[in-house]
Amino acid sequence: xxxxxxxxxxxxxxxxxxxxxxxxxxxxxxxxxxxxxxxxxxxxxxxxxxxxxxxxxxxxxxxxxxxxxxxxxxxxxxxxxxxxxxxxxxxxxxxxxxxxxxxxxxxxxxxxxxxxxx
Amino acid sequence: xxxxxxxxxxxxxxxxxxxxxxxxxxxxxxxxxxxxxxxxxxxxxxxxxxxxxxxxxxxxxxxxxxxxxxxxxxxxxxxxxxxxxxxxxxxxxxxxxxxxxxxxxxxxxxxxxxxxxxxxxxxxxxxxxxxxxxxxxxxxxxx
Numbered sequence: 001x002x003x004x005x006x007x008x009x010x011x012x013x014x015x016x017x018x019x020x021x022x023x024x025x026x027x028x029x030x031x032x033x034x035x036x037x038x039x040x041x042x043x044x045x046x047x048x049x050x051x052x053x054x055x056x057x058x059x060x061x062x063x064x065x066x067x068x069x070x071x072x073x074x075x076x077x078x079x080x081x082x083x084x085x086x087x088x089x090x091x092x093x094x095x096x097x098x099x100x101x102x103x104x105x106x107x108x109x110x111x112x113x114x115x116x117x118x
Numbered sequence: 119x120x121x122x123x124x125x126x127x128x129x130x131x132x133x134x135x136x137x138x139x140x141x142x143x144x145x146x147x148x149x150x151x152x153x154x155x156x157x158x159x160x161x162x163x164x165x166x167x168x169x170x171x172x173x174x175x176x177x178x179x180x181x182x183x184x185x186x187x188x189x190x191x192x193x194x195x196x197x198x199x200x201x202x203x204x205x206x207x208x209x210x211x212x213x214x215x216x217x218x219x220x221x222x223x224x225x226x227x228x229x230x231x232x233x234x235x236x237x238x239x240x241x242x243x244x245x246x247x248x249x250x251x252x253x254x255x256x257x258x259x260x261x
Contacts, residue, residue, distance in 0.1 A: 035227030038162045039234065043154070051222045055169075058137030059222070062144060062161035064154070079134075087141075 001025050001110050003067055003090060006046070009104055010094035012069065016081050017090035023066060029113045030102055034059040041065060042113040048101055052076035057083045065089065071098045121185045122146065128171045128178040128195070133221065136172040139180050140165040143191075150184065152257065159235040160189055160255050166228045167193040167251045173218050174198060175248065185257075188237075192252040199245035207233065207241075 004021035007014060014021070029041040030048035034055055037047060043064040049056060052074050060068055067090040070076065075093055076084075084091045094101055124146075126139035144161040152160075164180065171178035175197030183190040200206045207229050214224025229251075233239050236253035243249040 032222060033225045033227070034222035035166070035225050035231055037222075038166060039227055039231050043158060053221055054134065055136060055221050055223065058141065058165065062137070062140055062158070062165045064158050 001105075001108060003046075003092075005108075006069070006105065006110075007092055009108060010069065010092070010096055010101060012092040012094040015070075015076070015091040015093055016084040017067075017088060020067070020088070020090045023090065025066060025110065027113050028102070028105060028110050029065075030098055037065070038063055040113060045113055046105075046110070048098065048105075050074050050098060052080060054080050054083055056080070057087060057089060060084075060089050061087045067092070069094060069101060071096060071101050120150070121183075122150065123181070123183045125182075126180040128168060128175075128180060128193075130172060130174070130176045130178070130195075130197070132172060136169060137165055140168050143180070143182055146182075147184070147189070152184075152189075156189075156255060156257065160191065163232040163235040163253055163255070164191050164193075166231045167191070167253075169223050170228050170249075170251070171195040171197065173214060173223065178248075188257055189255045190252065192250065194248065194250045196248045199247055200241070200243040200249055201245050203241050203243060 003023045025046045027045040032051045044066045047065045047068045050071050070093040073095045147157045175195035178195030181192045209230045210226040212224050212226035218224035237256045239253040
């Protein structure tokens with residue numbers, strides 16, 4: 001699934017790396033606990049979170065997360081956006097809740113970082 | 119591949135720069151041509167150890183030693199120490215205050231996450247003096 005399709009589906013606003021909307025996303029992980037992201041996400045996945053501090057970007061960088069969607073219109077500060085831009089990690093923000101965001105993406109075929117088959 | 123070693127200094131409660139050392143280390147490993155999957159393991163383990171120092175200690179340092187055979191990371195901190203290391207190694211055990219949890223950390227996954235990514239891990243701690251975490255990741259021939 002292309003990141004631009006995710007943006008459209010979630011009616012999301014792009015906060016960083018607009019030029020990367022052609023990026024392909026195959027897996028997603030959602031959490032507000034960054035240690036869970038570090039433990040259970042896989043490389044090149046999409047992170048869906050309600051946390052907006054700089055540690056989210058640092059976590060995404062070390063866990064090789066491809067892009068981040070912030071839910072419920074939670075917007076990071078300019079330092080966080082700048083760090084994401086520097087690390088080449090696209091940031092999107094949607095008004096949907098965590099549950100609805102995941103549901104919409106799942107319905108369109110995006111799958112989690114687990115090995116479960118649906 | 120050439121060998122390399124160096125050190126990063128860490129300041130307790132400096133959340134603005136928390137993760138910067140692990141990020142720099144990741145850049146060094148990428149520059150040395152180490153495979154992405156190995157870099158991810160090193161970076162995650164280093165980041166968890168770095169966050170532990172930032173959260174709990176006054177200060178600390180992260181030493182790295184890279185040879186063609188392995189990567190060794192040693193994080194020494196001047197912190198409160200860990201009274202029961204076995205308990206700290208269990209997923210979910212944490213003494214972190216609420217404001218750390220609000221940052222997405224302090225869920226008791228730090229040391230378990232380091233262990234999960236390392237080929238070998240040792241933790242030594244003296245209460246009232248500090249903690250030293252050292253881990254190795256092998257660079258196997260197929261790497």
